[in-house]
Amino acid sequence: MTIGEVRTLLDARVLCGEEMLEQTVLSACGSDMMSDVLAFVKEQSVLLTGLVNPQVIRTAEMMDMRCVVFVRGKMPDEAMLALARSHDMAVLTTPLRMYTACGRLYEAGLKGEDLS
Amino acid sequence: MTGAPAPEGRRSEALKERYIVDGDDFQAAGSASSAMKKLLRSLGVPPEAIRRAAICMYEGEINMVIHANGGEAEVAFDGETITMTLADSGPGIPDPELALREGWSTATDAIRDLGFGAGMGLPNMKRNSDEMTIDSTAGQGTTITMTVRV
Numbered sequence: 001m002t003i004g005e006v007r008t009l010l011d012a013r014v015l016c017g018e019e020m021l022e023q024t025v026l027s028a029c030g031s032d033m034m035s036d037v038l039a040f041v042k043e044q045s046v047l048l049t050g051l052v053n054p055q056v057i058r059t060a061e062m063m064d065m066r067c068v069v070f071v072r073g074k075m076p077d078e079a080m081l082a083l084a085r086s087h088d089m090a091v092l093t094t095p096l097r098m099y100t101a102c103g104r105l106y107e108a109g110l111k112g113e114d115l116s
Numbered sequence: 117m118t119g120a121p122a123p124e125g126r127r128s129e130a131l132k133e134r135y136i137v138d139g140d141d142f143q144a145a146g147s148a149s150s151a152m153k154k155l156l157r158s159l160g161v162p163p164e165a166i167r168r169a170a171i172c173m174y175e176g177e178i179n180m181v182i183h184a185n186g187g188e189a190e191v192a193f194d195g196e197t198i199t200m201t202l203a204d205s206g207p208g209i210p211d212p213e214l215a216l217r218e219g220w221s222t223a224t225d226a227i228r229d230l231g232f233g234a235g236m237g238l239p240n241m242k243r244n245s246d247e248m249t250i251d252s253t254a255g256q257g258t259t260i261t262m263t264v265r266v
Contacts (some may be wrong), residue, residue: 009141036235038171039243051231055178057264058146060152062170064163079143 001025002112003090005066008048010094010102012069016081016088025066028110042113048101052076057083059092066090071098090094090113132157132192137202139175140187142230148189150173152200161266167242169198169264175237176202176260181260182227183207184258197246198264205257212250216242 004021007014014021028046031037037047037059046067047060052074060068061083067090070076076084077095084091094101106112133155133226135148153170161169173189180187192199209215216238223233242248245262252258 022244032231033228033234034231035236035240039234039236039240040176049231054143054228054229055146058150058174062146062149062167062174 001070001105001108003046003092005108006067006069006110007092009035009068010092010096010101012057012092012094013077013089015076015093018086020066020088020090023066023090025110027112028102028105028111029102030071030098032098035062037058040113044113046105046110048098050074050098050106052075052080054080057087057089060089061087067092069094071096071101089103121255122154130192130194131155132190134175135191137180137186139184142181145178145181146174146187149177152189152191155191156193156239157192158199162199165198165264165266169200170206171242171244172248172264173202175200175241176200176262178232180204180235182191182213182223182230182232185204187257188240196266198266200264202261203257203259208256209250209258210254212252215250245256 003023025045027044029044030048031040032049032051034055045065047065048069050071057080070093073095141180148193152173156166161182184204185205190201218239219234219235219254227233246265248262
């Protein structure tokens with residue numbers, strides 16, 4: 001699935017990283033706890049979250065993620081977007097709630113991580 | 117920062133960098149980890165090793181900011197091993213064994229509201245490093261040393 005398809009499925013708005021919409025992402029995770037993202041996520045390239053602070057972008061950076069989606073209509077500030085841009089990360093915002101947003105992506109084939 | 121930066125691509129040359137972690141600025145937390153990541157990438161270190169080191173360093177950096185009012189981080193790379201030393205003058209960890217249990221945390225609700233403090237930091241640092249030692253004295257501070265082999 002491409003980041004552009006993520007945008008369409010989530011009725012999302014692209015806040016930065018327009019040039020990355022053709023990039024492919026293979027899996028996703030959703031969490032408001034960055035501690036858990038750092039501890040449990042391995043290869044996900046999309047992070048869905050309702051938390052808004054710069055550490056969301058930092059966490060995604062450390063995990064080599066390509067795309068952050070803010071759910072529930074949350075809006076990052078310009079400093080967060082600048083940080084995302086500096087790490088070639090696409091940032092989207094969707095009015096959908098977390099459960100629905102994750103459900104739409106999962107249903108369309110973007111899976112989470114297998115427990116092993 | 118101390119030590120002369122190594123020329124790009126020369127992995128055999130020992131390298132040491134020092135970063136100050138500002139304890140008053142949660143917004144800026146992670147900047148040392150970000151700088152380390154960039155440095156390791158410029159040295160040609162494999163992405164998986166960089167990711168493991170970045171997670172270790174970032175968890176440590178966040179801990180220093182939320183628990184210890186900041187500190188210093190030193191990163192050394194000898195071509196085979198990344199060694200990260202994080203030192204603070206905070207309250208110390210009274211029982212490191214307990215602190216290594218997943219879910220155990222002294223973080224406040226305010227810290228949890230920021231997305232951290234789930235009691236996963238130290239266990240995650242241990243999991244992502246090849247070796248980790250905690251040297252802590254109550255009331256004096258903590259030094260955590262972690263290595264990641266490339």
